[in-house]
Amino acid sequence: MKSRILVTGVNGQVVTALREAATDRPDVELIWLGRPDFDLSDTENITDKIVAAAPHVILSVAAYTAVDNAESDESTATSINAVAVGEIAEGAARLSIPVIHLSTDYVFDGTKPSPYLETDKPNPTSAYGRSKLAGEQVLAARLQNHIILRTAWVYSPFGKNFLKTMLSLAETRDHLRVVSDQRGNPTSAIDIAEALLVIAGNLLTDKDPGLRGTFHMSGTGEATWAEFAEQIFQASERLGGPTAQVEHIPSSQYPTPAKRPANSRLDCGKLEQVHGVRLPDWRSSTELVVRRLMRQSSN
Numbered sequence: 001m002k003s004r005i006l007v008t009g010v011n012g013q014v015v016t017a018l019r020e021a022a023t024d025r026p027d028v029e030l031i032w033l034g035r036p037d038f039d040l041s042d043t044e045n046i047t048d049k050i051v052a053a054a055p056h057v058i059l060s061v062a063a064y065t066a067v068d069n070a071e072s073d074e075s076t077a078t079s080i081n082a083v084a085v086g087e088i089a090e091g092a093a094r095l096s097i098p099v100i101h102l103s104t105d106y107v108f109d110g111t112k113p114s115p116y117l118e119t120d121k122p123n124p125t126s127a128y129g130r131s132k133l134a135g136e137q138v139l140a141a142r143l144q145n146h147i148i149l150r151t152a153w154v155y156s157p158f159g160k161n162f163l164k165t166m167l168s169l170a171e172t173r174d175h176l177r178v179v180s181d182q183r184g185n186p187t188s189a190i191d192i193a194e195a196l197l198v199i200a201g202n203l204l205t206d207k208d209p210g211l212r213g214t215f216h217m218s219g220t221g222e223a224t225w226a227e228f229a230e231q232i233f234q235a236s237e238r239l240g241g242p243t244a245q246v247e248h249i250p251s252s253q254y255p256t257p258a259k260r261p262a263n264s265r266l267d268c269g270k271l272e273q274v275h276g277v278r279l280p281d282w283r284s285s286t287e288l289v290v291r292r293l294m295r296q297s298s299n
């Protein structure tokens with residue numbers, strides 16, 4: 001029997017990667033609920049629509065992801081990232097199915113000197129981080145059969161992300177100033193999508209409570225944004241694409257409305273131990289994404 005997997009969102013980085021990942025999986029039937037028919041800011045109808053779709057598992061991917069805009073629009077961010085997640089949990093509870101929910105490194109304040117563990121206390125410093133933490137809490141309170149997967153620094157050939165911004169800026173500039181006092185784990189949406197399908201399979205075949213709960217899932221290896229940019233340009237230059245010199249600057253020289261954690265690194269050992277999932281090294285995945293974008297632009 002095919003696993004019927006409901007994904008929230010119809011586009012965006014991870015959703016698009018999931019569409020691709022499912023195309024060569026005859027054992028998986030992906031269904032999407034997204035705008036305009038399914039709007040997470042219209043929290044009234046979410047539960048009924050989920051129940052009507054009758055999935056075996058839900059991948060809760062869609063979110064209000066405009067980190068800086070959330071500072072001046074926290075109520076919308078909270079409605080989409082937390083209140084709606086409670087309604088998704090309610091739908092799952094009615095169907096007795098699991099929810100796998102994506103969350104973020106921004107639930108932490110970044111003051112820890114080493115990678116964050118699932119047991120570390122969240123302390124978000126931004127409105128977006130607070131809204132995502134509230135989503136985690138509402139899900140955990142309403143549905144035992146859940147996984148919260150915190151990821152970070154997502155990039156891909158799709159949608160908007162740092163990697164695509166760097167390549168596009170390098171088309172017109174030969175020198176870029178990039179923040180070098182924030183450290184994290186760049187994570188490819190393509191790798192996230194593959195992992196989500198494995199983890200969904202694990203939940204559908206095994207009722208063990210040990211497989212449920214909160215897990216960290218980011219690319220293997222770490223970087224600052226400046227180092228990430230340098231790696232992108234190295235790959236791009238090798239493949240005949242645009243490149244630029246990267247000047248390392250402190251965050252104080254690149255002020256943003258939302259405060260970002262200085263340390264975003266996530267310890268992903270628990271996910272590997274419990275689910276057998278370890279995402280590839282961020283450098284090799286960066287190369288793959290740059291390669292794909294180069295191919296697309298030459299077609």
Ligand SMILES: NC(=O)C1=CN([C@@H]2O[C@H](COP(=O)(O)OP(=O)(O)OC[C@H]3O[C@@H](n4cnc5c(N)ncnc54)[C@H](O)[C@@H]3O)[C@@H](O)[C@H]2O)C=CC1
Binds near residue numbers: 080102154
């Ligand atoms: N992008 C990043 O660097 C990180 C993302 N995450 C989390 O990963 C998940 C996926 O992120 P991305 O794919 O990068 O996001 P994205 O911004 O590329 O896509 C967001 C998706 O949410 C949908 N969406 C937004 N508002 C909606 C609404 N009111 N109703 C229905 N759908 C709505 C969009 O249509 C889109 O499908 C999100 O839950 C995000 O919080 C976690 C850590 C880092």
